[in-house]
Amino acid sequence: MSADVISEKVQLRTSLAAGRRTRSPQDRVAAAEAIALHAAALPALARAARVAAYLSMPSEPGTAPLLQWLQDRQVTVLVPVSHPDRSLTWVEHATDAVRAGSLGVPEPVGADLGPDALATCDIALVPALAVDHGGNRLGRGAGYYDRALAGFDGVVCALVFEDELLPHVPHETHDRPVDLVLTPAGVFRPLRD
DSSP, rough: OOHHHHHHHHHHHHHHHHHHHHOHHHHHHHHHHHHHHHHHHHHHHOOOOOOOOOOOOSSSOOOOOHHHHHHTTTTTEEEEOOOOOOOOEEEEEOTTEEEOTTTTTTEEEOOOOOGGGGGGGGEEEOOOSSEEOOEEEESSSSSSHHHHTTTOEEEEEEEEEEEEEEEEOOTTTOOOHHHOEEETHHHHHHHHO
16 A cells, blocks of 8 residues: 555545534435435435445534435445444345444344345445545445456445535545435436546
8 A cells, every 4th residue: 555645545545534523414314315315316226126335423524315225225235344344244134223333333133144145236336435436435444345346347335425525535455336326416427547
């Protein structure tokens, strides 16, 4: 890993996290509802029978309306459980079966389907602090999603606030780019070289 890229990532994460803390609860609710509406128009989600998603933290673009829309359509939704070895396993989402995980992240309660359950999904909705125009995603830095998505063949879609869609995000070769970005302002399809 390049020390310059690591330093750039740390600085950008700090700046983006500070920006997220300034958002009002009303802005977060409106963003979550807008993202769900844009997601409903995505062909990849309209066709999906099984979707990997996540339970958002308060500072993130909210996923509750999107998860509800998927469940109303009878889509099976898998959400991750994080483990100390920085791996993710998956549990089928049930609205009333959620607890705070060891990292303070909301996690599902239910039968653990293992790490390979992700491969059964048509699309993976993933958290990000930012995504650039090339689809490079900046996560929180622990690499959970980069590892989990390494062999995933489905569509990967990040959820961010519109001002977190940036011209450039520092990245390395192991960072898994995304195929789509959902923001409260709409859907963005990254430009690939």
